[in-house]
Amino acid sequence: MRNLFGRSLQTTIIFLIVGGILVLAFGGYLGTASRGLSGSLVGVQTWFATRFAAIQDFLAAPRDIVALRQRNTELEQEVSRLQGQLIDLQQKVDETEILAALVNFQRTNPERSYKGAAVVGRDPSPFLHYIIINSGSNNGILRGMPVVTNQGLIGRIDAVIADASRVQLITDPASAINIRLQNADTDAVLVGSVTGDLSLDMISQDVTVEAGDVVLTSGLGGGFPPDLIVGQVLNVRKRDFELFQQATIQPSVDFARLEIVLVITNFRPVDIEPLDPLNTP
Amino acid sequence: MFRNLIAFPLLALVVIVQSAVVSQMTLLAGYADLMLVVLAAWALKADASSAWIWALLGGIMVSFVSGVPWLVPMFGYLFVVLLAQLLKQRVWQAPLLAMFSVIFLGTLSMDILTLIVLNLLGTPLPVGDSLGLIVLPRVLLNLLFSIPVYAVVRDLAQWVSPVKEVE
Numbered sequence: 144m145r146n147l148f149g150r151s152l153q154t155t156i157i158f159l160i161v162g163g164i165l166v167l168a169f170g171g172y173l174g175t176a177s178r179g180l181s182g183s184l185v186g187v188q189t190w191f192a193t194r195f196a197a198i199q200d201f202l203a204a205p206r207d208i209v210a211l212r213q214r215n216t217e218l219e220q221e222v223s224r225l226q227g228q229l230i231d232l233q234q235k236v237d238e239t240e241i242l243a244a245l246v247n248f249q250r251t252n253p254e255r256s257y258k259g260a261a262v263v264g265r266d267p268s269p270f271l272h273y274i275i276i277n278s279g280s281n282n283g284i285l286r287g288m289p290v291v292t293n294q295g296l297i298g299r300i301d302a303v304i305a306d307a308s309r310v311q312l313i314t315d316p317a318s319a320i321n322i323r324l325q326n327a328d329t330d331a332v333l334v335g336s337v338t339g340d341l342s343l344d345m346i347s348q349d350v351t352v353e354a355g356d357v358v359l360t361s362g363l364g365g366g367f368p369p370d371l372i373v374g375q376v377l378n379v380r381k382r383d384f385e386l387f388q389q390a391t392i393q394p395s396v397d398f399a400r401l402e403i404v405l406v407i408t409n410f411r412p413v414d415i416e417p418l419d420p421l422n423t424p
Numbered sequence: 425m426f427r428n429l430i431a432f433p434l435l436a437l438v439v440i441v442q443s444a445v446v447s448q449m450t451l452l453a454g455y456a457d458l459m460l461v462v463l464a465a466w467a468l469k470a471d472a473s474s475a476w477i478w479a480l481l482g483g484i485m486v487s488f489v490s491g492v493p494w495l496v497p498m499f500g501y502l503f504v505v506l507l508a509q510l511l512k513q514r515v516w517q518a519p520l521l522a523m524f525s526v527i528f529l530g531t532l533s534m535d536i537l538t539l540i541v542l543n544l545l546g547t548p549l550p551v552g553d554s555l556g557l558i559v560l561p562r563v564l565l566n567l568l569f570s571i572p573v574y575a576v577v578r579d580l581a582q583w584v585s586p587v588k589e590v591e
């Protein structure tokens with residue numbers, strides 16, 4: 144009994160001593176010893192905390208990456224959708240601009256009737272320069288009608304079916320149009336080529352032609368109405384030993400980017416072939 | 425037999441794609457002739473009688489859309505089929521080589537025929553420019569197109585007239 148009491152007392156005293164030392168140490172009353180102890184404990188705590196945080200990150204991170212990837216995919220889809228929308232809207236804006244220009248052109252030339260049509264194709268053969276438009280005889284289109292844009296002349300109707308027509312461009316190698324040089328006030332013939340370049344032929348040697356001169360249809364021959372803009376003179380080739388001068392023309396229309404065109408529906412080409420002396424019996 | 429009727433929608437689609445898409449993909453001033461490539465591949469893979477009919481149909485469809493006189497695509501495509509039939513018998517072990525040969529010779533003959541006919545009808549086409557700017561780029565583009573087209577047409581020919589396995 145005495146032994147038991149003695150051991151309990153001994154234990155209690157030891158606990159009190161150790162507890163007291165710890166209290167004093169944590170309270171900072173033990174100076175260097177206290178700092179060393181608390182420093183060691185904080186170090187251990189830091190070590191554990193760092194490792195735990197690392198383990199926690201390791202375990203939690205994959206879930207975050209999956210979530211982030213999912214979010215990224217969603218955002219990319221959203222960006223793609225918006226980009227598609229932007230392209231659609233841009234196309235509509237471009238189309239509206241073209242239509243507005245055509246309407247403006249129509250207003251400034253009220254003496255003519257126009258029928259708008261979209262370009263839906265080109266000739267399968269690269270030797271010829273034809274386009275296909277989505278208006279035909281059902282829309283009052285007839286063979287020979289001139290086709291223009293707000294920038295100028297592009298060609299004439301070559302063949303017509305119910306809902307489509309084929310247009311021979313002025314750049315076609317077989318195309319020859321009577322034109323007038325506005326500044327020089329002289330007539331000439333505009334011819335196309337296999338490369339799509341336009342040139343003027345049959346310009347009299349007496350006439351002074353300069354780069355920048357405006358080229359208009361003359362109306363001679365009855366194939367086209369007069370005063371439709373064709374382009375501008377780019378450069379002139381004049382040789383003394385040749386009968387005529389020649390000139391290269393910069394067309395006013397970009398033939399590579401034709402989208403919407405206007406057919407002049409109140410113009411009927413005149414067939415002057417029977418009046419040609421060579422065809423008269 | 426009835427599967428051969430696919431020629432109508434397929435060749436119509438070829439003309440549409442040619443007119444709306446392929447003709448915008450230019451190299452110098454030339455662009456590929458998709459109809460010629462399809463017909464050459466078909467003539468190499470399918471039976472002779474259907475190849476002649478397809479060529480005739482393709483010629484009619486192209487001459488309907490094109491400003492080129494009708495006899496050019498008609499006889500041009502028939503000649504391509506003839507070339508394919510001749511080469512098929514001689515180069516039968518290397519079908520892609522036969523395809524390239526048909527495309528090369530077919531494109532040249534077709535374009536030279538076009539050049540001659542258009543010049544005869546009064547369209548001034550200088551031979552040098554036409555060869556350099558149209559015909560040679562067209563040969564190259566047709567050869568490029570021939571690889572994917574051959575693969576598609578080979579599967580189509582197999583679908584139209586399946587080869588029966590010998591037991």
